[in-house]
Amino acid sequence: MSDMQEDGAAQAPVLAIEPGTLPAFLQETRALTRRWYLQTRREHTMITFGLIQPLLWLLLFGNMFAGVARWNPGAFGTDHYLAFQTAGVLALTVLGNAMMGGIPLLFDRETGMLSKILVTPSFRSSLIVSRFIFTSVFSLAQGALMLLVAYFMGVTVAGGLPGLLIIAWIAFLLSVGFTVLSMMLAFIFPGHAAFFAVTAFISQPMLFLSTALMPQNVMPGWMGFAVWLNPLTHAIEAIRNAMLGPGISGMLVLRSSCLLLLFDLFIIYKASRIIRRGLE
Amino acid sequence: MTTGNSVSGDFLVASGLTKVFDGGIRAVDGVDLQIRSGEIFALLGPNGAGKTTTIRMIVTLARPTSGTVILEDIDVVKVPDSARERIGYVGQEVALDRSLTAREHLELQAGLYHIPPSMQAERIGEILDLVELTDRADDQVRTFSGGMKKRLDLACGLIHRPRLLVLDEPTLGLDIQTRTRIWQFIRTLREQGTTILLTTHYLEEADQLCDRIAIMDHGKIQTCGTPAELKTSVGGDVVTLTLVEDDARPELEQLAADLRGLPFIRDVVATDRMLIYIEPGQDSVPKVFKSLTDRGVHVDRFTYSPPSLDDVFLKFTGHSLRD
Numbered sequence: 001m002s003d004m005q006e007d008g009a010a011q012a013p014v015l016a017i018e019p020g021t022l023p024a025f026l027q028e029t030r031a032l033t034r035r036w037y038l039q040t041r042r043e044h045t046m047i048t049f050g051l052i053q054p055l056l057w058l059l060l061f062g063n064m065f066a067g068v069a070r071w072n073p074g075a076f077g078t079d080h081y082l083a084f085q086t087a088g089v090l091a092l093t094v095l096g097n098a099m100m101g102g103i104p105l106l107f108d109r110e111t112g113m114l115s116k117i118l119v120t121p122s123f124r125s126s127l128i129v130s131r132f133i134f135t136s137v138f139s140l141a142q143g144a145l146m147l148l149v150a151y152f153m154g155v156t157v158a159g160g161l162p163g164l165l166i167i168a169w170i171a172f173l174l175s176v177g178f179t180v181l182s183m184m185l186a187f188i189f190p191g192h193a194a195f196f197a198v199t200a201f202i203s204q205p206m207l208f209l210s211t212a213l214m215p216q217n218v219m220p221g222w223m224g225f226a227v228w229l230n231p232l233t234h235a236i237e238a239i240r241n242a243m244l245g246p247g248i249s250g251m252l253v254l255r256s257s258c259l260l261l262l263f264d265l266f267i268i269y270k271a272s273r274i275i276r277r278g279l280e
Numbered sequence: 281m282t283t284g285n286s287v288s289g290d291f292l293v294a295s296g297l298t299k300v301f302d303g304g305i306r307a308v309d310g311v312d313l314q315i316r317s318g319e320i321f322a323l324l325g326p327n328g329a330g331k332t333t334t335i336r337m338i339v340t341l342a343r344p345t346s347g348t349v350i351l352e353d354i355d356v357v358k359v360p361d362s363a364r365e366r367i368g369y370v371g372q373e374v375a376l377d378r379s380l381t382a383r384e385h386l387e388l389q390a391g392l393y394h395i396p397p398s399m400q401a402e403r404i405g406e407i408l409d410l411v412e413l414t415d416r417a418d419d420q421v422r423t424f425s426g427g428m429k430k431r432l433d434l435a436c437g438l439i440h441r442p443r444l445l446v447l448d449e450p451t452l453g454l455d456i457q458t459r460t461r462i463w464q465f466i467r468t469l470r471e472q473g474t475t476i477l478l479t480t481h482y483l484e485e486a487d488q489l490c491d492r493i494a495i496m497d498h499g500k501i502q503t504c505g506t507p508a509e510l511k512t513s514v515g516g517d518v519v520t521l522t523l524v525e526d527d528a529r530p531e532l533e534q535l536a537a538d539l540r541g542l543p544f545i546r547d548v549v550a551t552d553r554m555l556i557y558i559e560p561g562q563d564s565v566p567k568v569f570k571s572l573t574d575r576g577v578h579v580d581r582f583t584y585s586p587p588s589l590d591d592v593f594l595k596f597t598g599h600s601l602r603d
Contacts, residue, residue, distance in 0.1 A: 017394035031391020112375030120392035121364040
């Protein structure tokens with residue numbers, strides 16, 4: 001060991017950045033985000049299947065239903081079902097990633113890693129923020145890949161660059177609410193079995209009670225209200241408008257943004273006490 | 281460079297520390313502790329005694345229902361972040377991320393303890409040397425043996441050079457070799473000036489490793505002192521006898537009651553063997569033998585020893601820790 005110990009100064013704490021300051025917060029968040037990145041990079045199976053699954057939606061489901069848009073192009077706004085469905089699959093992928101956002105916290109709770117993090121003089125919020133950053137960047141990369149695949153299948157983004165920015169913005173708003181929801185569930189349930197059962201249970205009706213696969217005007221009337229309540233629908237509508245046009249509807253983007261923001265604030269309000277208790 | 285101790289010489293003082301869980305269970309009930317700078321202090325007790333809950337309150341993982349914890353000049357409950365900078369904590373179960381390497385674990389800890397990036401490489405190198413994991417620094421934890429994982433887990437709690445290291449059952453479930461190694465490691469840290477608080481339910485660990493021990497049972501501290509002080513408090517030395525099976529021999533219970541009346545005997549416990557606590561002094565042992573012979577009792581085997589920590593435990597809690 002160094003000479004420092006021998007002259008009795010072993011107890012001098014390592015000169016540290018002042019906790020509770022912005023530089024400290026950035027350092028913690030960076031260290032944690034790096035951990036999520038390293039962890040995911042080494043889970044090859046998770047990455048592979050996570051990337052393949054949305055592509056299966058496009059390739060299999062998209063082609064299976066290719067005919068329906070040609071029968072009724074008025075309802076779909078296009079005669080190219082794949083172009084219609086891409087917006088839905090994009091939103092669905094963002095939702096899926098966000099719903100997995102709490103999983104590492106769930107396992108950290110079970111292994112004791114969470115305690116290890118909580119005894120450090122770090123902001124509790126850096127843990128939450130690091131999950132947001134990681135989940136958002138992961139979704140963004142996955143979305144870009146999907147748009148690329150869709151492009152080779154003849155689907156282009158009609159809105160051009162502004163359209164792409166709108167897609168990223170809406171995806172971000174969708175991601176925030178469901179990442180917080182996932183983290184809240186990670187602290188509510190005692191173990192991971194219950195967590196996975198409930199998130200799977202939530203995801204399915206979310207998909208079918210949205211306009212991801214079918215436009216609302218071909219659905220039975222009674223579904224209408226549930227579809228309208230579903231935040232996924234509003235994300236899909238704005239993304240679809242950016243993809244199919246004709247022209248970007250500022251009203252639609254504004255409406256979707258406001259409703260998604262409202263949803264996010266509601267979830268954050270509901271979750272903050274539960275998450276804060278879990279991180280005490 | 282040291283912050284200096286408070287006037288009393290106490291490094292950490294817990295007063296009236298109490299934790300009542302939602303169900304109304306008093307896991308910790310009015311615990312008072314005074315830990316001195318530079319010592320190895322053990323909370324000794326059976327599972328469920330409240331040891332883990334006590335240290336979870338000290339390391340800021342649990343909020344006391346009532347009571348205070350003062351670390352040097354810091355109120356741990358009121359200013360947890362200042363306390364966290366000075367405390368290192370290693371839990372009972374090894375808590376690691378299988379997919380990260382040893383170095384990446386320490387880099388994560390370094391980030392959470394705000395060690396400037398320019399100093400991290402050097403500090404992490406030192407710690408890896410200390411726990412002898414330098415060779416395996418860049419291997420993922422999934423390839424590590426149990427002992428290596430435990431050492432890395434300890435390293436994670438040391439990255440910021442804590443003044444107080446808190447270890448919950450540091451050698452639980454480890455093989456003898458690894459246990460000896462961890463003990464050696466803890467002693468090295470103490471020599472470097474770190475104060476250590478640990479929990480254990482191993483008598484040998486408390487006896488051989490620790491400077492002072494608090495015996496804990498049912499959420500309360502039953503007694504506290506150095507191993508030697510505690511043993512002295514039992515009173516005298518112990519003669520353990522196995523008696524020859526003989527029909528003429530009196531019943532053990534009655535013999536015990538009879539012997540208790542003698543002036544040089546402090547106490548007698550009769551189980552399958554007979555434990556006689558005697559007044560210290562050279563002639564006590566021969567007197568014991570003479571009184572046994574007088575009563576027609578023949579001794580098969582006997583040992584004469586100072587009291588063990590288990591005797592202490594038995595005296596203060598009414599049950600043996602070995603049960």
